[in-house]
Amino acid sequence: MKAIFKSVMALMAICAFTACSDVPMPYSDPSEENGGEENAGVYLDESFESNFGKFSVSNVKGTPWVIDYKTAKATGYDNAAQKTTESESYLVSAPIDLTSSNGAHLQFEYILRYVNASQNANKVLITDNYTGDPTTTAWTDMTGTLTEGTDWLTFVTYDRNLPEAFIGKNNVVIALMYSCKTSSSTIEVKNLKLLEGTAQNAGGDTPKPNTDLNTEATAWTVAEALQKISENGGEALSGEAYVKGVISSIDFYNETYKSLSYYISDDGSANNTLQIYSGKGIDGADFNSKNDLKVGQKVVVKGILKAFNGKNEMDKNNRLISVSGGGETPAVTGLTATFATGNDGFSVKNVSLSEGLTEVWKFDAANKCMKANGYANKKNNPAQSMLVSPAFSLEGLTTATLTFKQAAKYMKNAADELQVLASTDGTNWTKLNMSAMPDGSNWDFISTTCDLSAFAGKATVYIAFQYTSTTEAAPEWRVNNVVVK
Numbered sequence: 001m002k003a004i005f006k007s008v009m010a011l012m013a014i015c016a017f018t019a020c021s022d023v024p025m026p027y028s029d030p031s032e033e034n035g036g037e038e039n040a041g042v043y044l045d046e047s048f049e050s051n052f053g054k055f056s057v058s059n060v061k062g063t064p065w066v067i068d069y070k071t072a073k074a075t076g077y078d079n080a081a082q083k084t085t086e087s088e089s090y091l092v093s094a095p096i097d098l099t100s101s102n103g104a105h106l107q108f109e110y111i112l113r114y115v116n117a118s119q120n121a122n123k124v125l126i127t128d129n130y131t132g133d134p135t136t137t138a139w140t141d142m143t144g145t146l147t148e149g150t151d152w153l154t155f156v157t158y159d160r161n162l163p164e165a166f167i168g169k170n171n172v173v174i175a176l177m178y179s180c181k182t183s184s185s186t187i188e189v190k191n192l193k194l195l196e197g198t199a200q201n202a203g204g205d206t207p208k209p210n211t212d213l214n215t216e217a218t219a220w221t222v223a224e225a226l227q228k229i230s231e232n233g234g235e236a237l238s239g240e241a242y243v244k245g246v247i248s249s250i251d252f253y254n255e256t257y258k259s260l261s262y263y264i265s266d267d268g269s270a271n272n273t274l275q276i277y278s279g280k281g282i283d284g285a286d287f288n289s290k291n292d293l294k295v296g297q298k299v300v301v302k303g304i305l306k307a308f309n310g311k312n313e314m315d316k317n318n319r320l321i322s323v324s325g326g327g328e329t330p331a332v333t334g335l336t337a338t339f340a341t342g343n344d345g346f347s348v349k350n351v352s353l354s355e356g357l358t359e360v361w362k363f364d365a366a367n368k369c370m371k372a373n374g375y376a377n378k379k380n381n382p383a384q385s386m387l388v389s390p391a392f393s394l395e396g397l398t399t400a401t402l403t404f405k406q407a408a409k410y411m412k413n414a415a416d417e418l419q420v421l422a423s424t425d426g427t428n429w430t431k432l433n434m435s436a437m438p439d440g441s442n443w444d445f446i447s448t449t450c451d452l453s454a455f456a457g458k459a460t461v462y463i464a465f466q467y468t469s470t471t472e473a474a475p476e477w478r479v480n481n482v483v484v485k
Contacts, residue, residue, distance in 0.1 A: 097171075104194055114184065121178070122146055125141060144160050184256075220243050242302050247298075259280055298325050299322065338480060389464065405446065407445045408437075432463075
Protein backbone atom coordinates (compact mmCIF):
# COMPACT_ATOMS: atom_id res chain seq x y z
CA MET A 1 0.00 0.00 0.00
CA LYS A 2 2.83 2.35 0.93
CA ALA A 3 4.52 1.54 -2.37
CA ILE A 4 1.36 2.44 -4.26
CA PHE A 5 0.99 5.69 -2.28
CA LYS A 6 4.61 6.68 -3.00
CA SER A 7 4.14 5.95 -6.68
CA VAL A 8 1.03 8.12 -6.84
CA MET A 9 2.78 10.97 -5.03
CA ALA A 10 5.77 10.76 -7.35
CA LEU A 11 3.50 10.83 -10.38
CA MET A 12 1.66 13.88 -9.01
CA ALA A 13 4.96 15.69 -8.43
CA ILE A 14 6.09 14.95 -11.99
CA CYS A 15 2.78 16.25 -13.36
CA ALA A 16 2.93 19.35 -11.19
CA PHE A 17 6.47 20.12 -12.32
CA THR A 18 5.50 19.54 -15.94
CA ALA A 19 2.43 21.76 -15.60
CA CYS A 20 4.53 24.61 -14.24
CA SER A 21 7.45 24.24 -16.59
CA ASP A 22 6.68 22.53 -19.87
CA VAL A 23 2.99 22.74 -20.71
CA PRO A 24 2.08 25.86 -22.77
CA MET A 25 -0.17 28.27 -20.90
CA PRO A 26 -3.59 29.13 -22.36
CA TYR A 27 -2.83 32.86 -21.85
CA SER A 28 0.04 35.26 -22.48
CA ASP A 29 2.65 35.81 -19.79
CA PRO A 30 2.81 39.57 -19.09
CA SER A 31 6.37 39.28 -17.89
CA GLU A 32 7.43 37.80 -21.22
CA GLU A 33 5.42 40.29 -23.26
CA ASN A 34 6.75 43.29 -21.37
CA GLY A 35 10.23 42.06 -20.60
CA GLY A 36 9.52 42.06 -16.88
CA GLU A 37 8.42 45.41 -15.50
CA GLU A 38 8.92 47.48 -18.68
CA ASN A 39 8.27 47.11 -22.39
CA ALA A 40 11.23 45.60 -24.22
CA GLY A 41 13.22 48.27 -26.03
CA VAL A 42 11.57 51.12 -24.11
CA TYR A 43 13.98 52.65 -21.58
CA LEU A 44 12.00 55.82 -20.84
CA ASP A 45 8.36 56.71 -21.54
CA GLU A 46 7.05 59.87 -19.85
CA SER A 47 4.09 61.94 -21.05
CA PHE A 48 4.64 64.72 -18.44
CA GLU A 49 0.87 65.12 -18.45
CA SER A 50 0.56 65.28 -14.65
CA ASN A 51 4.00 64.54 -13.18
CA PHE A 52 7.69 64.10 -14.03
CA GLY A 53 7.65 60.29 -13.68
CA LYS A 54 11.21 58.94 -13.65
CA PHE A 55 12.63 62.44 -14.00
CA SER A 56 13.45 64.83 -11.17
CA VAL A 57 14.09 68.57 -11.11
CA SER A 58 17.47 69.88 -10.05
CA ASN A 59 17.18 73.65 -9.80
CA VAL A 60 20.40 75.67 -9.68
CA LYS A 61 18.75 79.12 -9.47
CA GLY A 62 15.61 81.02 -10.39
CA THR A 63 12.49 79.37 -11.79
CA PRO A 64 12.44 75.53 -11.96
CA TRP A 65 10.88 73.12 -14.42
CA VAL A 66 7.14 72.67 -13.72
CA ILE A 67 4.21 70.64 -15.01
CA ASP A 68 1.94 73.05 -16.89
CA TYR A 69 -0.53 72.60 -19.77
CA LYS A 70 0.11 68.83 -19.49
CA THR A 71 3.78 69.33 -20.39
CA ALA A 72 7.12 69.77 -18.67
CA LYS A 73 7.65 73.52 -18.96
CA ALA A 74 10.65 75.78 -18.32
CA THR A 75 10.73 79.56 -18.47
CA GLY A 76 12.15 82.40 -16.43
CA TYR A 77 9.43 84.82 -17.53
CA ASP A 78 6.53 85.69 -15.23
CA ASN A 79 3.72 86.79 -17.53
CA ALA A 80 1.65 88.37 -14.75
CA ALA A 81 4.53 90.49 -13.45
CA GLN A 82 6.08 90.89 -16.94
CA LYS A 83 9.43 90.14 -15.34
CA THR A 84 12.28 87.73 -16.13
CA THR A 85 14.18 85.93 -13.36
CA GLU A 86 17.67 84.66 -14.15
CA SER A 87 17.32 80.88 -14.04
CA GLU A 88 19.12 77.57 -14.54
CA SER A 89 17.22 74.31 -14.12
CA TYR A 90 17.72 70.66 -15.10
CA LEU A 91 15.16 67.92 -15.67
CA VAL A 92 17.18 64.78 -14.89
CA SER A 93 16.28 61.17 -15.65
CA ALA A 94 16.78 58.19 -13.39
CA PRO A 95 19.84 56.05 -14.32
CA ILE A 96 19.29 53.91 -17.43
CA ASP A 97 20.86 50.52 -18.12
CA LEU A 98 22.00 50.34 -21.75
CA THR A 99 24.40 47.39 -21.32
CA SER A 100 22.30 45.22 -23.67
CA SER A 101 21.56 48.00 -26.18
CA ASN A 102 22.77 47.95 -29.77
CA GLY A 103 21.67 51.54 -30.31
CA ALA A 104 19.03 53.87 -28.86
CA HIS A 105 17.36 57.14 -29.75
CA LEU A 106 15.71 59.90 -27.72
CA GLN A 107 12.37 61.21 -28.89
CA PHE A 108 10.01 63.91 -27.57
CA GLU A 109 7.59 66.61 -28.71
CA TYR A 110 8.20 70.25 -27.84
CA ILE A 111 7.33 73.89 -28.42
CA LEU A 112 10.17 76.41 -28.08
CA ARG A 113 9.55 80.17 -28.32
CA TYR A 114 11.11 83.61 -27.69
CA VAL A 115 14.71 82.44 -28.11
CA ASN A 116 17.52 84.96 -27.66
CA ALA A 117 20.73 83.06 -28.36
CA SER A 118 22.88 85.35 -26.22
CA GLN A 119 20.49 85.09 -23.25
CA ASN A 120 19.04 81.56 -23.36
CA ALA A 121 20.19 77.95 -23.41
CA ASN A 122 18.02 74.90 -24.12
CA LYS A 123 20.08 71.70 -24.22
CA VAL A 124 19.75 67.92 -24.26
CA LEU A 125 22.57 66.43 -22.18
CA ILE A 126 23.80 62.90 -21.45
CA THR A 127 26.33 61.32 -19.07
CA ASP A 128 27.22 57.95 -17.54
CA ASN A 129 28.80 59.54 -14.47
CA TYR A 130 26.14 61.70 -12.83
CA THR A 131 27.44 63.16 -9.56
CA GLY A 132 24.04 64.12 -8.23
CA ASP A 133 24.83 67.77 -8.96
CA PRO A 134 24.29 68.89 -12.57
CA THR A 135 26.80 71.72 -12.21
CA THR A 136 29.67 69.33 -11.33
CA THR A 137 28.72 66.57 -13.78
CA ALA A 138 30.69 66.14 -17.02
CA TRP A 139 27.91 66.24 -19.60
CA THR A 140 27.96 65.48 -23.32
CA ASP A 141 25.79 67.88 -25.33
CA MET A 142 23.68 65.88 -27.80
CA THR A 143 21.16 68.64 -28.55
CA GLY A 144 21.57 69.07 -32.28
CA THR A 145 18.91 71.42 -33.69
CA LEU A 146 15.90 72.76 -31.79
CA THR A 147 13.34 74.60 -33.90
CA GLU A 148 11.73 77.79 -32.60
CA GLY A 149 7.95 77.84 -33.00
CA THR A 150 5.52 80.64 -33.83
CA ASP A 151 2.47 79.51 -31.85
CA TRP A 152 1.39 77.44 -28.83
CA LEU A 153 -0.35 74.75 -30.89
CA THR A 154 2.32 73.26 -33.14
CA PHE A 155 4.60 70.74 -31.42
CA VAL A 156 7.85 69.74 -33.10
CA THR A 157 9.15 66.16 -32.88
CA TYR A 158 12.74 65.77 -31.66
CA ASP A 159 14.30 62.40 -32.58
CA ARG A 160 18.04 61.90 -32.19
CA ASN A 161 20.38 58.92 -31.79
CA LEU A 162 22.31 58.62 -28.55
CA PRO A 163 26.08 59.05 -28.97
CA GLU A 164 27.75 55.66 -29.53
CA ALA A 165 29.99 56.20 -26.51
CA PHE A 166 26.99 55.56 -24.21
CA ILE A 167 25.65 52.44 -25.92
CA GLY A 168 26.46 49.38 -23.81
CA LYS A 169 26.96 51.49 -20.68
CA ASN A 170 25.16 51.34 -17.35
CA ASN A 171 23.96 54.29 -15.25
CA VAL A 172 23.30 56.50 -18.26
CA VAL A 173 21.49 59.72 -17.31
CA ILE A 174 19.75 62.16 -19.66
CA ALA A 175 18.89 65.75 -18.75
CA LEU A 176 16.98 68.62 -20.32
CA MET A 177 18.74 71.83 -19.35
CA TYR A 178 17.23 75.32 -19.43
CA SER A 179 18.78 78.67 -18.55
CA CYS A 180 18.11 82.38 -19.09
CA LYS A 181 19.57 85.73 -18.13
CA THR A 182 17.75 89.03 -18.68
CA SER A 183 15.36 87.67 -21.33
CA SER A 184 13.75 84.27 -21.36
CA SER A 185 12.70 81.62 -23.82
CA THR A 186 9.89 79.19 -22.98
CA ILE A 187 9.98 75.46 -23.74
CA GLU A 188 7.21 72.88 -23.29
CA VAL A 189 8.03 69.15 -23.59
CA LYS A 190 5.75 66.10 -23.71
CA ASN A 191 5.77 62.40 -24.68
CA LEU A 192 9.47 61.81 -24.05
CA LYS A 193 10.72 58.32 -24.93
CA LEU A 194 14.10 56.59 -25.02
CA LEU A 195 13.79 53.68 -27.42
CA GLU A 196 15.97 50.89 -28.70
CA GLY A 197 16.76 51.39 -32.38
CA THR A 198 17.63 54.24 -34.72
CA ALA A 199 16.04 57.66 -35.09
CA GLN A 200 14.01 58.14 -38.26
CA ASN A 201 15.43 61.64 -38.53
CA ALA A 202 18.90 61.48 -37.04
CA GLY A 203 19.46 65.18 -37.69
CA GLY A 204 17.37 66.28 -34.73
CA ASP A 205 13.77 67.30 -35.19
CA THR A 206 10.93 67.37 -37.64
CA PRO A 207 8.74 70.50 -37.69
CA LYS A 208 5.04 69.91 -38.18
CA PRO A 209 3.74 72.41 -40.74
CA ASN A 210 1.29 75.02 -39.52
CA THR A 211 -1.52 75.58 -42.04
CA ASP A 212 -2.47 79.17 -42.79
CA LEU A 213 -6.22 79.79 -42.60
CA ASN A 214 -6.24 82.46 -45.33
CA THR A 215 -3.87 84.65 -47.35
CA GLU A 216 -2.78 88.28 -47.28
CA ALA A 217 -5.07 88.90 -50.27
CA THR A 218 -8.03 87.38 -48.43
CA ALA A 219 -7.19 88.84 -44.99
CA TRP A 220 -10.15 88.84 -42.61
CA THR A 221 -11.65 92.06 -41.31
CA VAL A 222 -11.59 92.52 -37.54
CA ALA A 223 -15.30 91.70 -37.43
CA GLU A 224 -14.65 88.45 -39.29
CA ALA A 225 -11.73 87.61 -36.96
CA LEU A 226 -13.91 88.18 -33.88
CA GLN A 227 -16.57 85.95 -35.37
CA LYS A 228 -14.03 83.16 -36.01
CA ILE A 229 -12.87 83.35 -32.37
CA SER A 230 -16.47 83.21 -31.16
CA GLU A 231 -17.31 80.23 -33.40
CA ASN A 232 -14.30 78.37 -31.97
CA GLY A 233 -15.45 78.94 -28.39
CA GLY A 234 -12.53 81.24 -27.65
CA GLU A 235 -9.98 78.46 -28.18
CA ALA A 236 -6.93 79.17 -30.33
CA LEU A 237 -7.61 78.63 -34.02
CA SER A 238 -5.88 75.70 -35.75
CA GLY A 239 -3.54 77.85 -37.85
CA GLU A 240 -2.32 81.37 -38.44
CA ALA A 241 -4.64 83.96 -39.95
CA TYR A 242 -4.16 87.26 -41.78
CA VAL A 243 -6.27 90.11 -40.33
CA LYS A 244 -6.55 93.68 -41.62
CA GLY A 245 -7.63 96.74 -39.69
CA VAL A 246 -6.88 100.26 -38.47
CA ILE A 247 -4.84 100.87 -35.31
CA SER A 248 -7.17 102.33 -32.67
CA SER A 249 -4.68 102.50 -29.77
CA ILE A 250 -1.12 101.55 -28.83
CA ASP A 251 -1.15 99.59 -25.58
CA PHE A 252 2.44 99.00 -24.41
CA TYR A 253 6.02 98.30 -25.49
CA ASN A 254 7.83 95.27 -24.06
CA GLU A 255 11.51 96.18 -23.69
CA THR A 256 12.53 92.56 -23.01
CA TYR A 257 11.02 91.10 -26.19
CA LYS A 258 11.15 94.28 -28.31
CA SER A 259 7.46 93.82 -29.08
CA LEU A 260 4.38 96.03 -29.23
CA SER A 261 0.84 95.38 -28.05
CA TYR A 262 -1.85 97.41 -29.77
CA TYR A 263 -5.51 97.33 -30.80
CA ILE A 264 -7.06 97.35 -34.26
CA SER A 265 -10.66 97.75 -35.44
CA ASP A 266 -12.33 98.02 -38.81
CA ASP A 267 -12.94 101.78 -38.57
CA GLY A 268 -10.14 102.91 -36.24
CA SER A 269 -12.55 103.39 -33.32
CA ALA A 270 -12.43 101.82 -29.88
CA ASN A 271 -15.44 99.64 -30.71
CA ASN A 272 -15.18 95.93 -31.60
CA THR A 273 -11.40 95.79 -31.30
CA LEU A 274 -8.86 92.98 -31.57
CA GLN A 275 -5.73 93.15 -29.43
CA ILE A 276 -2.48 92.42 -31.28
CA TYR A 277 -0.56 91.09 -28.28
CA SER A 278 3.24 91.31 -28.06
CA GLY A 279 3.63 91.58 -31.83
CA LYS A 280 6.73 91.86 -33.98
CA GLY A 281 7.40 94.06 -37.00
CA ILE A 282 7.62 93.17 -40.68
CA ASP A 283 9.57 89.92 -41.24
CA GLY A 284 9.66 89.46 -37.45
CA ALA A 285 11.79 92.55 -36.87
CA ASP A 286 12.09 94.04 -33.39
CA PHE A 287 10.22 97.20 -32.45
CA ASN A 288 12.31 99.95 -30.86
CA SER A 289 9.64 101.95 -29.04
CA LYS A 290 5.93 102.59 -28.60
CA ASN A 291 6.21 105.24 -31.31
CA ASP A 292 7.05 102.77 -34.10
CA LEU A 293 3.34 102.49 -34.91
CA LYS A 294 0.70 105.23 -34.96
CA VAL A 295 -3.01 105.34 -34.23
CA GLY A 296 -4.87 105.47 -37.54
CA GLN A 297 -2.39 103.42 -39.57
CA LYS A 298 -3.81 100.60 -41.68
CA VAL A 299 -2.15 97.24 -41.04
CA VAL A 300 -2.26 93.58 -41.98
CA VAL A 301 -1.03 91.22 -39.26
CA LYS A 302 -0.59 87.46 -39.12
CA GLY A 303 -0.82 85.15 -36.13
CA ILE A 304 -2.95 82.83 -33.99
CA LEU A 305 -6.39 84.13 -32.99
CA LYS A 306 -7.94 83.27 -29.62
CA ALA A 307 -9.69 84.68 -26.56
CA PHE A 308 -7.81 85.10 -23.28
CA ASN A 309 -9.53 86.15 -20.04
CA GLY A 310 -12.45 87.46 -22.05
CA LYS A 311 -10.22 89.45 -24.40
CA ASN A 312 -10.11 88.73 -28.14
CA GLU A 313 -6.51 88.77 -29.29
CA MET A 314 -3.89 87.68 -31.77
CA ASP A 315 -1.42 85.69 -29.69
CA LYS A 316 2.21 86.47 -28.96
CA ASN A 317 4.81 86.27 -31.71
CA ASN A 318 2.44 87.57 -34.39
CA ARG A 319 4.04 89.49 -37.28
CA LEU A 320 3.20 92.72 -39.05
CA ILE A 321 2.74 91.98 -42.77
CA SER A 322 2.13 95.51 -44.03
CA VAL A 323 1.49 99.03 -42.71
CA SER A 324 0.30 102.14 -44.52
CA GLY A 325 -0.66 105.70 -43.67
CA GLY A 326 1.06 108.18 -41.43
CA GLY A 327 -1.38 107.85 -38.57
CA GLU A 328 -4.34 110.05 -37.85
CA THR A 329 -7.00 110.82 -35.28
CA PRO A 330 -9.49 108.01 -34.70
CA ALA A 331 -12.35 108.47 -37.15
CA VAL A 332 -15.19 107.99 -34.66
CA THR A 333 -15.83 110.50 -31.88
CA GLY A 334 -16.57 109.23 -28.40
CA LEU A 335 -16.44 105.79 -26.84
CA THR A 336 -18.72 102.81 -26.27
CA ALA A 337 -17.83 99.73 -24.20
CA THR A 338 -20.50 97.40 -22.81
CA PHE A 339 -18.12 94.74 -21.38
CA ALA A 340 -20.84 92.20 -22.22
CA THR A 341 -18.42 89.79 -23.92
CA GLY A 342 -14.96 91.05 -22.97
CA ASN A 343 -12.81 94.07 -22.22
CA ASP A 344 -13.85 95.97 -25.40
CA GLY A 345 -10.34 97.30 -26.05
CA PHE A 346 -9.65 98.47 -22.49
CA SER A 347 -6.31 97.44 -20.98
CA VAL A 348 -5.18 96.85 -17.40
CA LYS A 349 -2.32 98.87 -15.91
CA ASN A 350 -1.21 97.53 -12.54
CA VAL A 351 0.34 100.41 -10.58
CA SER A 352 1.19 98.18 -7.61
CA LEU A 353 0.36 94.62 -6.57
CA SER A 354 1.26 93.11 -3.21
CA GLU A 355 3.07 89.77 -3.11
CA GLY A 356 0.76 86.85 -3.88
CA LEU A 357 -1.72 88.97 -5.84
CA THR A 358 -1.53 88.28 -9.59
CA GLU A 359 -4.44 90.34 -10.91
CA VAL A 360 -7.07 92.89 -9.88
CA TRP A 361 -9.20 93.72 -12.93
CA LYS A 362 -10.72 90.88 -14.94
CA PHE A 363 -13.71 90.15 -17.15
CA ASP A 364 -16.76 88.78 -15.32
CA ALA A 365 -18.78 86.80 -17.89
CA ALA A 366 -21.57 85.93 -15.46
CA ASN A 367 -22.34 89.59 -14.68
CA LYS A 368 -21.27 90.97 -18.08
CA CYS A 369 -18.88 93.52 -16.62
CA MET A 370 -15.26 94.25 -15.80
CA LYS A 371 -14.55 93.56 -12.15
CA ALA A 372 -11.80 94.64 -9.72
CA ASN A 373 -11.01 92.95 -6.41
CA GLY A 374 -7.95 93.00 -4.15
CA TYR A 375 -9.17 90.23 -1.85
CA ALA A 376 -7.25 86.97 -2.32
CA ASN A 377 -5.77 84.18 -0.22
CA LYS A 378 -8.34 84.95 2.51
CA LYS A 379 -7.02 88.47 3.13
CA ASN A 380 -7.12 92.07 1.92
CA ASN A 381 -4.15 92.79 -0.32
CA PRO A 382 -2.83 96.33 -0.93
CA ALA A 383 -3.02 97.13 -4.64
CA GLN A 384 -3.70 99.85 -7.16
CA SER A 385 -4.81 98.99 -10.69
CA MET A 386 -6.27 100.96 -13.61
CA LEU A 387 -8.70 99.82 -16.31
CA VAL A 388 -7.69 102.13 -19.18
CA SER A 389 -9.70 102.87 -22.31
CA PRO A 390 -8.29 102.97 -25.82
CA ALA A 391 -7.67 106.47 -27.16
CA PHE A 392 -10.74 108.25 -28.55
CA SER A 393 -11.49 111.70 -29.94
CA LEU A 394 -13.67 114.53 -28.63
CA GLU A 395 -12.81 116.87 -31.49
CA GLY A 396 -15.67 119.08 -32.63
CA LEU A 397 -17.45 118.88 -29.28
CA THR A 398 -17.87 121.71 -26.77
CA THR A 399 -19.26 119.48 -24.02
CA ALA A 400 -18.86 115.79 -23.28
CA THR A 401 -20.21 113.36 -20.69
CA LEU A 402 -19.07 109.94 -19.51
CA THR A 403 -21.93 107.63 -18.54
CA PHE A 404 -21.50 104.17 -17.04
CA LYS A 405 -23.08 101.69 -14.65
CA GLN A 406 -21.40 100.44 -11.50
CA ALA A 407 -21.91 98.25 -8.45
CA ALA A 408 -19.64 97.80 -5.45
CA LYS A 409 -19.44 96.31 -1.96
CA TYR A 410 -16.99 96.07 0.97
CA MET A 411 -15.75 99.68 0.73
CA LYS A 412 -14.30 101.62 3.66
CA ASN A 413 -13.68 104.94 1.90
CA ALA A 414 -15.17 104.70 -1.57
CA ALA A 415 -13.95 108.14 -2.65
CA ASP A 416 -10.35 106.96 -2.32
CA GLU A 417 -10.85 103.35 -3.37
CA LEU A 418 -12.99 103.82 -6.51
CA GLN A 419 -12.01 106.66 -8.85
CA VAL A 420 -12.56 107.70 -12.46
CA LEU A 421 -9.73 109.52 -14.26
CA ALA A 422 -9.19 111.20 -17.64
CA SER A 423 -6.07 112.05 -19.65
CA THR A 424 -4.93 113.34 -23.04
CA ASP A 425 -1.66 111.37 -23.08
CA GLY A 426 -2.33 108.24 -21.01
CA THR A 427 0.29 109.34 -18.48
CA ASN A 428 -0.94 112.46 -16.68
CA TRP A 429 -4.37 111.91 -15.15
CA THR A 430 -7.17 114.15 -13.83
CA LYS A 431 -9.69 112.86 -11.29
CA LEU A 432 -13.34 113.21 -12.36
CA ASN A 433 -16.29 113.77 -10.05
CA MET A 434 -18.87 110.96 -10.09
CA SER A 435 -22.57 111.85 -9.86
CA ALA A 436 -23.37 108.82 -7.72
CA MET A 437 -21.63 106.07 -5.76
CA PRO A 438 -22.88 102.59 -4.77
CA ASP A 439 -23.87 102.35 -1.10
CA GLY A 440 -22.37 98.86 -0.81
CA SER A 441 -25.53 97.20 0.39
CA ASN A 442 -26.20 95.11 -2.75
CA TRP A 443 -25.03 94.26 -6.26
CA ASP A 444 -27.54 96.45 -8.08
CA PHE A 445 -25.93 98.50 -10.86
CA ILE A 446 -26.51 102.25 -10.63
CA SER A 447 -26.14 104.80 -13.46
CA THR A 448 -23.30 107.29 -12.98
CA THR A 449 -22.10 110.28 -15.00
CA CYS A 450 -18.89 112.31 -15.09
CA ASP A 451 -18.47 115.69 -16.77
CA LEU A 452 -15.79 115.51 -19.48
CA SER A 453 -16.32 119.04 -20.84
CA ALA A 454 -12.77 120.00 -19.85
CA PHE A 455 -11.62 117.49 -22.47
CA ALA A 456 -14.12 118.46 -25.18
CA GLY A 457 -12.41 119.45 -28.44
CA LYS A 458 -9.32 117.30 -27.68
CA ALA A 459 -8.02 115.03 -30.45
CA THR A 460 -6.93 112.25 -28.09
CA VAL A 461 -8.58 111.33 -24.78
CA TYR A 462 -8.37 108.38 -22.41
CA ILE A 463 -10.48 107.47 -19.39
CA ALA A 464 -9.55 105.06 -16.60
CA PHE A 465 -11.27 103.34 -13.70
CA GLN A 466 -8.74 103.30 -10.87
CA TYR A 467 -9.15 100.75 -8.07
CA THR A 468 -7.26 100.91 -4.74
CA SER A 469 -7.26 98.36 -1.91
CA THR A 470 -5.46 98.29 1.44
CA THR A 471 -4.99 95.83 4.29
CA GLU A 472 -8.08 97.41 5.88
CA ALA A 473 -10.42 97.16 2.89
CA ALA A 474 -10.50 95.39 -0.47
CA PRO A 475 -13.76 96.36 -2.21
CA GLU A 476 -15.16 94.61 -5.24
CA TRP A 477 -16.02 97.06 -8.04
CA ARG A 478 -18.09 96.12 -11.10
CA VAL A 479 -18.35 98.39 -14.16
CA ASN A 480 -20.20 98.13 -17.50
CA ASN A 481 -22.09 100.05 -20.23
CA VAL A 482 -19.49 102.81 -20.65
CA VAL A 483 -20.43 105.61 -23.08
CA VAL A 484 -18.69 108.91 -23.87
CA LYS A 485 -20.49 111.43 -26.07
